[in-house]
Amino acid sequence: MSLSNEAYEALRVSLGASAIVDESAEALAASSHDTWPVATKLALLDEHPYQADAVVRLASFDQVPEVLRIATQFSVPVTVRALGSSVTGQPLPVRGGIVLDVSAIPAQFEVNERNMTVTVTASMNGGELEDALVERGLTLGHSPQSLYRSAVGGWIATLATGQFSSMYGGIEDLATGYTVVLATGEVVELKASPRAAMGPDLRQLFIGSEGTLGVITSVTLKVFPLQYTRLTAFALPSVEAGLEIMREQALLSLHPMLLRLYDTDEARHAMVDREFASPVLFVGTRGPQELADVEMSLLTDMALKRGATDLGPTSVQAWMDRRYDFSTVENLLASEGGYAETIEVAHNWDGIQGLYHDLKRALAPLSDEVLSHFSHVYTQGTSMYMILLGRAGSNREALERLRTIWSTTMQVCLDNGAELSHHHGGGLARSPYSRRSLGSAHLVLEKVKAALDPAGILNPGKLGL
Numbered sequence: 001m002s003l004s005n006e007a008y009e010a011l012r013v014s015l016g017a018s019a020i021v022d023e024s025a026e027a028l029a030a031s032s033h034d035t036w037p038v039a040t041k042l043a044l045l046d047e048h049p050y051q052a053d054a055v056v057r058l059a060s061f062d063q064v065p066e067v068l069r070i071a072t073q074f075s076v077p078v079t080v081r082a083l084g085s086s087v088t089g090q091p092l093p094v095r096g097g098i099v100l101d102v103s104a105i106p107a108q109f110e111v112n113e114r115n116m117t118v119t120v121t122a123s124m125n126g127g128e129l130e131d132a133l134v135e136r137g138l139t140l141g142h143s144p145q146s147l148y149r150s151a152v153g154g155w156i157a158t159l160a161t162g163q164f165s166s167m168y169g170g171i172e173d174l175a176t177g178y179t180v181v182l183a184t185g186e187v188v189e190l191k192a193s194p195r196a197a198m199g200p201d202l203r204q205l206f207i208g209s210e211g212t213l214g215v216i217t218s219v220t221l222k223v224f225p226l227q228y229t230r231l232t233a234f235a236l237p238s239v240e241a242g243l244e245i246m247r248e249q250a251l252l253s254l255h256p257m258l259l260r261l262y263d264t265d266e267a268r269h270a271m272v273d274r275e276f277a278s279p280v281l282f283v284g285t286r287g288p289q290e291l292a293d294v295e296m297s298l299l300t301d302m303a304l305k306r307g308a309t310d311l312g313p314t315s316v317q318a319w320m321d322r323r324y325d326f327s328t329v330e331n332l333l334a335s336e337g338g339y340a341e342t343i344e345v346a347h348n349w350d351g352i353q354g355l356y357h358d359l360k361r362a363l364a365p366l367s368d369e370v371l372s373h374f375s376h377v378y379t380q381g382t383s384m385y386m387i388l389l390g391r392a393g394s395n396r397e398a399l400e401r402l403r404t405i406w407s408t409t410m411q412v413c414l415d416n417g418a419e420l421s422h423h424h425g426g427g428l429a430r431s432p433y434s435r436r437s438l439g440s441a442h443l444v445l446e447k448v449k450a451a452l453d454p455a456g457i458l459n460p461g462k463l464g465l
């Protein structure tokens with residue numbers, strides 16, 4: 001038990017009646033799981049290995065400085081939890097202490113239409129914020145598949161990215177500032193501004209820190225006008241042809257809002273057609289109509305030159321309408337012996353094809369279906385997202401299979417010199433590989449951690465710390 005009676009009393013007194021300190025077995029079991037398939041299978045097996053001593057449900061972010069001061073004083077581990085949509089075990093407590101649940105903190109937001117920003121409480125549900133902006137003719141431009149099940153603070157903490165990142169960028173491009181509470185209780189404002197060259201860009205420091213360096217309380221994000229959108233799908237002769245189109249358009253500095261290349265195995269799902277027999281590229285362009293139309297016509301020329309067939313917008317529109325749906329994975333996981341995993345990685349253009357073929361080969365014996373798509377494009381390379389679907393004899397076997405899928409995927413990525421994660425982050429799934437992945441740069445992370453969190457209370461056991 002890492003929560004001594006003294007620490008417990010100090011927390012109770014400081015929080016008063018407005019926050020809930022919950023030590024019930026149900027609360028501790030519930031916070032032992034996020035949306036990581038491994039954690040889901042453990043829950044189905046009624047195993048809850050990642051237990052805190054108490055769950056503290058805050059009523060306001062104003063309570064965070066005092067909670068962290070007390071936690072530092074008594075060396076109590078603190079694991080922040082927002083909406084728990086992490087698919088890598090990021091908000092799971094591995095050293096006891098408290099889970100700091102910020103999900104019930106009432107949220108507010110304020111739009112500045114002159115600066116095109118919105119400043120929002122970190123606990124706000126992303127989908128609710130987007131809906132409110134759309135009513136004003138605006139959008140965040142950030143559309144993760146988990147939009148309606150993740151919080152704004154969670155996006156910053158995980159270095160999240162959305163399905164339209166080729167146009168709008170990831171959260172690191174979209175956040176112009178935020179406020180963070182350090183482990184020692186100091187409140188730090190990273191001012192919202194277009195750019196600042198007064199030393200290192202400290203705004204990047206906490207982005208992707210997974211609750212290990214501070215607690216984010218409020219965020220300022222860019223907003224964009226809603227604009228005309230064109231969609232189409234191209235059937236392609238090969239994955240290689242699709243990757244070349246993606247690379248070529250990046251070299252021309254095009255910024256289509258949607259580029260998703262599915263290999264044939266996933267194209268059958270994306271096209272909702274079990275007989276579909278080729279890779280497919282979903283394309284969307286957005287902006288003033290003349291510009292979006294020209295961009296679409298350039299992309300069409302590129303695709304046709306590489307042997308594509310233009311299938312029109314219907315299948316892409318259908319995907320847009322169901323793009324937050326995760327039921328294939330959820331239903332399979334919920335069934336006895338069923339398993340499903342999503343693992344996203346990234347590589348440069350000169351390594352991505354080798355990585356794709358190596359992963360397909362290595363994962364084929366481990367699942368019934370190995371689906372792949374490429375959906376976040378850069379001048380230097382792209383992300384690659386693998387979906388593994390399968391059935392084992394029991395939930396226990398399914399759990400073991402999921403663990404083997406993780407270790408196999410990580411090893412193939414390390415062997416190929418690829419990035420181990422594009423956007424789902426480290427969590428428990430990748431923490432054992434953090435040092436190898438970051439190499440000598442891990443030392444910087446360790447030193448920053450020691451300076452900002454001297455008692456090592458914030459989300460211990462993650463990012464190889």
Ligand SMILES: Cc1cc2nc3c(=O)[nH]c(=O)nc-3n(C[C@H](O)[C@H](O)[C@H](O)COP(=O)(O)OP(=O)(O)OC[C@H]3O[C@@H](n4cnc5c(N)ncnc54)[C@H](O)[C@@H]3O)c2cc1C
Pocket residue numbers: 034035079080081082083084085086087090091102122143144145146149150151152153154155156157158159160161162163210211212214215216217326423424459
């Ligand atoms: C169906 C589905 C689809 C997904 N699609 C995407 C996608 O398209 N793109 C993408 O990037 N991710 C995606 N994810 C992953 C996940 O939704 C993101 O990582 C999301 O940003 C997590 O937000 P959350 O509020 O649920 O945070 P949680 O899961 O509660 O926490 C995640 C991590 O952030 C830390 N944290 C949370 N809030 C704070 C805070 N205020 N201060 C400090 N640390 C904090 C926690 O300690 C933890 O380490 C998907 C997940 C699911 C289930």
